[in-house]
Amino acid sequence: MGRRVLITGVSRFLGALLAKRLERDPDVETIIGVDLQPPLTAFERVEVVRADIRNPLFVKVLQATGADTVVHANVVTDEFEMGRGAMKEVNVIGSMQLLAACQKSETLERVIVKSSTEVYGSEPNGPAFCTEDMGPLGPPKSGYHRDVLEVEQYARDFGRRRPDICLTVLRYSNILGNTVNNPVSQYLGQPVVPTVFGFDPRISFIHEDDALEVLVHAVGQEVPGIFNVVADDAVYLSQAIRLAGRIQAPVLPPAPVLAQRALRFLPFVELPDHLARYLTHGHVADNTRLKTVFGYEPRYTALDAVHDFALKKRAERIVREPTPPQWEDDLRRYIDRKLAEGPTTAGGG
């Protein structure tokens, strides 16, 4: 019997990618995608359930589907997408309810939680590389940082209560590549990129292809533990901006806190709180455990990710509205399948 995978946040970038990728996997029997928003792309095999993970009734969904793997990819980074209040609801209450539901499940074998390297926070005195056994470097200074810490706390509690279930916590660093659209890519995509004057943090990325493959690997293999998902190297923010072909504009005043404020309220940037701090002090996570224990070797370096991102931006300058070719393809296949099934089921599109 194949695996039955439930993915939360299937209407988000990584969730959608994972669902599409697992569709092609013969070992996966059923894919259940859960989200409140309608999905971004048309799926072939994914059963999309529009449910709220914050609702205690979510247990029923989990029971009814009989999932043996849950991928929790619904931690929201962008506080401007839905507002800070809603974001906290989704992140904290959502994770709590989801993990509570998982705790009651009889059929579950694996739970994968997508966390963030933001758990370490961005502190000037932080080490060059943060390893998984480190806690936060300082008290949380942004809402997202608090959220992630709480999500990981719930995950730890869950792991303690159900030691029979394999729990994988993946601490993702910022995803960058040629399709992803997230706060960091929006930030780096501006023609003039404001930075905090006098600071040039070391930052790192994970290429979107690697980000997806790591999730696939976690679904396919039993690898309990916490892992940083990040490329091998680190780049300076200034170098990333130059490689992306943008212009760096250091923002005064030099007092870092004020400059962070200024960065946030400039009309053309929408920088989440944690990112403003990240772009001042930065943090880089260590991926040794990802390579040795988890067993995944990132194929792209952070520089490669920036290069890919730069390529996309250069292409956009020539072609205004790029249509992602795979979507078109999917849509065509979807329509073909619907047509083949006959007129009774083809409606509603």
Added chain:
Amino acid sequence: MAERGRGDARVIPLTSEARRKARRVTPNEVAARARAAQRRSQNRERGRQNRMATLERLPEGGGLVSGVMADPRLRRMAGFVRRRYAGEYVVDEYGFDEELTEEVLLPPLRALYRRYWRVEVRGMRHVPDEGPAVLACNHSGVVPWDAAMLLVALHDEHPAKPIVRIQGADGLMNMPVVSHLARKAANTVANEVDALRMLQEGEIVAAFPEGSRGLGKSFKDRYRLQRFRRNTFVEVALQTGAPIIPVGIVGAEETYPSITDVPVLARLFGLPYFALTANMPVPLPSKWIVEFGEPISTEAFGPDAESDAMTVFNIADGVRDIIQQILYRNLLQRRTWFW
């Protein structure tokens, strides 16, 4: 003079009762060193390719531009600016930016080093070409010029030009401008995790164990080594079997004779000290002598010696004595502050 490998440096055991359970290099360390060496060579290769690429793109043949560009120094500068602008340069994983350090940061420091302070270096042969090794230096002079001069000394006067990872103070990375320039010149914030990682990868690490206490001490205490703030440098050396090289820097004390410490202002600005000096922005042109002492072996102390507080303390105390002796010896050779 040409071959100064690690094998050539005479390593003295510090205590006679050093136990004979010599520490062996673990497979993990071997792997880490191999990985780091591979990364270093990759970085070097990428840097070379970048340089070649910009050289090729510079205009060839006739015309005014290429006429001007015939000057190799101009070509080099143009290539540098071009690479900077395009972002095509190599930074290692700790943030060391070799090209920026050599082209922008070192030249002014070198002028200070050669002309202003006329730094004299002794015992450079004690510094190995490759790590792991821990340099333990005295710290003085209000503004940490001694760290900068150490960087120049090792870059200019050591045949292998080793990269030295200087372990900076806690507040360093919170200072605008200084923070990222320091990082690009291979500084990090002093912490055990980084130091251990670097030593395991075979890097040379420099520590100022006196910390800000040495930097901010009053002028009447000059060349009196302060109590070490942390003995982490000994612990990490023991853990990795890296030799400790004591370094005495004479001359930095007189750059800014500190009249008095103003704790109120220090608290106001959140600094560890606030030394009142007569000549604040302009340092005095004192005569400097930097001496590297004989390496002290830490391999003979056996495994887990780093968790033995007494051993750590004894070694740190021994290192302290040696640095103090180096300072006194070199002070005697200087006739006045200035020559």
